[in-house]
Amino acid sequence: GAGVSQSPSNKVTEKGKDVELRCDPISGHTALYWYRQRLGQGLEFLIYFQGNSAPDKSGLPSDRFSAERTGESVSTLTIQRTQQEDSAVYLCASSVGLGLYEQYFGPGTRLTVT
Amino acid sequence: KQEVTQIPAALSVPEGENLVLNCSFTDSAIYNLQWFRQDPGKGLTSLLLIQSSQREQTSGRLNASLDKSSGRSTLYIAASQPGDSATYLCAVTNQAGTALIFGKGTTLSVSS
Numbered sequence: 001g002a003g004v005s006q007s008p009s010n011k012v013t014e015k016g017k018d019v020e021l022r023c024d025p026i027s028g029h030t031a032l033y034w035y036r037q038r039l040g041q042g043l044e045f046l047i048y049f050q051g052n053s054a055p056d057k058s059g060l061p062s063d064r065f066s067a068e069r070t071g072e073s074v075s076t077l078t079i080q081r082t083q084q085e086d087s088a089v090y091l092c093a094s095s096v097g098l099g100l101y102e103q104y105f106g107p108g109t110r111l112t113v114t
Numbered sequence: 115k116q117e118v119t120q121i122p123a124a125l126s127v128p129e130g131e132n133l134v135l136n137c138s139f140t141d142s143a144i145y146n147l148q149w150f151r152q153d154p155g156k157g158l159t160s161l162l163l164i165q166s167s168q169r170e171q172t173s174g175r176l177n178a179s180l181d182k183s184s185g186r187s188t189l190y191i192a193a194s195q196p197g198d199s200a201t202y203l204c205a206v207t208n209q210a211g212t213a214l215i216f217g218k219g220t221t222l223s224v225s226s
Contacts, residue, residue, distance in 0.1 A: 035214075041218070042218040043216040045208075093158075098210075099207065100145050100165060105150075106157055
């Protein structure tokens with residue numbers, strides 16, 4: 001069956017521009033997660049959704065970052081006024097539910113801010 | 115705050131060798147522990163998931179153990195092959211079960 005998909009696979013943008021990253025989770029997965037991996041660093045958790053709700057936004061790096069999910073399906077991570085330090089691979093994962101369940105990851109979006 | 119450490123950071127072995135990758139975590143209040151493989155330019159592939167009540171899981175040539183009380187897990191790879199070359203990541207769930215906390219990984223190179 002289809003796994004987690006993300007688009008675009010690569011995005012190059014100029015500093016100060018806004019970008020939108022998209023994640024399509026596995027059908028039926030109620031939990032969805034966003035992570036970031038900057039060059040030479042470990043994966044960093046950003047935000048999770050249970051259904052369409054994101055109860056805890058404290059993992060987002062700054063108020064320039066926002067995320068939404070609709071229809072308990074697609075999620076969009078938006079970065080406003082991009083900075084060079086936002087350059088990273090952004091990974092999305094989904095799972096059947098929270099806690100005990102295995103997370104399945106998408107291929108990621110590589111964002112480069114010039 | 116949960117911290118995950120992986121040792122060694124890099125490992126090079128000849129084909130056929132058995133090897134062990136180590137992972138330690140500071141807070142034993144976890145739901146589960148996952149081992150992943152990451153190939154250059156690609157996403158993460160889940161290898162093994164160990165629930166907090168389990169001691170080990172096996173899949174093919176891979177065996178992962180979990181000692182929650184001491185905050186340690188090991189990934190054992192038997193009869194390594196060049197195709198095993200990748201970065202191996204260990205991750206534990208946070209106390210709320212809402213996120214994975216990752217180590218920085220062990221980059222494995224298996225030479226033929």
